[in-house]
Amino acid sequence: MFYLKSPCFVLPCSCQLLLNTSISNSAAAKSLEGSCNATGNYKLFWGKLLIFYSYTFLFVCFSGAERKTLKRQTGLKVDTGTQMADNSKAEDTASDSVEAAKNASDKKEKLADQVMQNPQVLAALQERLDNTALTPSSYIETLPKAVKRRIDALKQLQVKCAHIEAKFYEEVHDLERKYAALYQPLFDKRREFINGEAEPTDAESEWHSENEEEEKLAGDLKNVVVIEEKAEAEEINVKGIPDFWFTIFRNVDMLSELVQEYDEPILKHLQDIKVKFSEPGQPMSFSLEFHFGPNDYFSNTVLTKTYKMKSEPDKTDPFSFEGPEIVDCDGCTIDWKKGKNVTVKTIKKKQKHKGRGTVRTITKQVPNDSFFNFFSPIKVSGDGESLDEDSEFTLAADFEIGHFFRERIVPRAVLYFTGEAIEDDDNFEEGEEGEEEELEGEEEGEEEEDAESDPKKDSSQPAECKQQ
Numbered sequence: 291m292f293y294l295k296s297p298c299f300v301l302p303c304s305c306q307l308l309l310n311t312s313i314s315n316s317a318a319a320k321s322l323e324g325s326c327n328a329t330g331n332y333k334l335f336w337g338k339l340l341i342f343y344s345y346t347f348l349f350v351c352f353s354g355a356e357r358k359t360l361k362r363q364t365g366l367k368v369d370t371g372t373q374m375a376d377n378s379k380a381e382d383t384a385s386d387s388v389e390a391a392k393n394a395s396d397k398k399e400k401l402a403d404q405v406m407q408n409p410q411v412l413a414a415l416q417e418r419l420d421n422t423a424l425t426p427s428s429y430i431e432t433l434p435k436a437v438k439r440r441i442d443a444l445k446q447l448q449v450k451c452a453h454i455e456a457k458f459y460e461e462v463h464d465l466e467r468k469y470a471a472l473y474q475p476l477f478d479k480r481r482e483f484i485n486g487e488a489e490p491t492d493a494e495s496e497w498h499s500e501n502e503e504e505e506k507l508a509g510d511l512k513n514v515v516v517i518e519e520k521a522e523a524e525e526i527n528v529k530g531i532p533d534f535w536f537t538i539f540r541n542v543d544m545l546s547e548l549v550q551e552y553d554e555p556i557l558k559h560l561q562d563i564k565v566k567f568s569e570p571g572q573p574m575s576f577s578l579e580f581h582f583g584p585n586d587y588f589s590n591t592v593l594t595k596t597y598k599m600k601s602e603p604d605k606t607d608p609f610s611f612e613g614p615e616i617v618d619c620d621g622c623t624i625d626w627k628k629g630k631n632v633t634v635k636t637i638k639k640k641q642k643h644k645g646r647g648t649v650r651t652i653t654k655q656v657p658n659d660s661f662f663n664f665f666s667p668i669k670v671s672g673d674g675e676s677l678d679e680d681s682e683f684t685l686a687a688d689f690e691i692g693h694f695f696r697e698r699i700v701p702r703a704v705l706y707f708t709g710e711a712i713e714d715d716d717n718f719e720e721g722e723e724g725e726e727e728e729l730e731g732e733e734e735g736e737e738e739e740d741a742e743s744d745p746k747k748d749s750s751q752p753a754e755c756k757q758q
């Protein structure tokens with residue numbers, strides 16, 4: 291391509307051809323030529339003329355989108371050629387804009403470099419990335435749709451498994467009912483021995499203890515006082531095992547927290563505790579029966595507490611099913627004798643008349659802490675209304691106590707009376723704590739090895755305190 295040099299511009303040859311064919315016929319060119327002839331400034335004439343036809347050429351050759359791009363980049367208005375701006379000024383403005391954008395970009399890059407060199411920022415970003423990577427839901431979201439579809443199918447299978455598990459626990463409940471009938475004759479005999487209604491035979495009372503050898507060595511010394519013991523037994527005729535159930539209440543922390551000092555005389559009349567399961571075809575439940583002997587506090591011989599259970603997956607959250615759960619409970623009415631109700635207390639309050647100024651004393655009954663509030667539980671609302679936090683906590687504790695009576699106290703009563711079952715529970719808990727401490731010790735050992743193997747670590751940092 292050939293180029294035509296002028297005092298102001300270098301234009302393509304195609305632009306020169308356009309000038310040759312258009313100069314003679316252009317009124318604007320003639321007007322421009324006349325004004326320049328008058329002043330004698332031909333250089334100015336050719337400069338302005340070339341600017342005019344260059345914009346005319348651009349308008350013809352460039353598309354609408356290209357003209358808009360040219361307008362945005364240079365800040366010039368590409369029109370029909372009737373209005374022109376100073377090209378050199380436009381070029382200066384465009385170059386200033388480019389320079390400003392370049393400076394802003396450099397500042398951003400420098401700031402980003404400074405931020406990424408900060409170790410705290412890098413540690414925070416790394417921790418966030420690690421947490422995101424370890425979130426199961428975030429991983430699931432990245433899977434293809436076909437894999438998600440298969441996962442949904444697995445969830446459908448899991449729901450069916452939950453319903454089968456519910457049937458399993460229903461049959462377990464039936465087995466519990468069946469074997470409870472087998473246990474009951476033994477529990478009846480236990481009640482007779484406790485209350486002195488029967489005496490065990492020599493064969494029934496034979497028991498080999500772990501300290502049998504020590505007892506044998508001390509047998510000779512015991513024989514010396516046999517006559518005195520027999521004399522005391524004749525004078526003090528002990529019936530059964532005194533305070534059997536009350537001692538269990540006192541030994542078990544979960545129960546002793548509920549017992550007040552004024553409850554103790556009543557609990558000494560407790561003769562037996564039984565567990566009864568719901569009949570076949572009835573909703574799953576179990577009842578606790580507390581049998582009392584004659585006393586000066588209430589006329590009831592049996593106080594009952596019934597726990598209602600559910601063994602089916604929740605429709606809104608089927609994956610939370612882990613077996614039967616207690617959902618509600620019912621107590622009973624205690625027929626307290628006059629002035630013997632330990633679940634309430636009477637307080638006296640003085641009231642002053644606003645007008646006359648006279649003072650009167652009134653008595654009022656308010657709730658009182660007692661184990662026997664156990665038989666007046668909080669009722670679960672049937673209309674779906676939620677309980678407050680304190681009520682939910684009280685109800686959950688009530689369910690736990692009822693379950694403990696059923697699973698531990700009633701089947702193993704003698705071991706809670708002697709304290710052996712309590713010692714077993716404590717040893718089990720201590721074993722778990724010991725394992726945790728051992729694991730912590732191993733972790734500390736690994737940290738120490740890492741510290742020794744890394745000589746670059748600052749020795750001025752204080753060492754971690756170790757548990758003695």
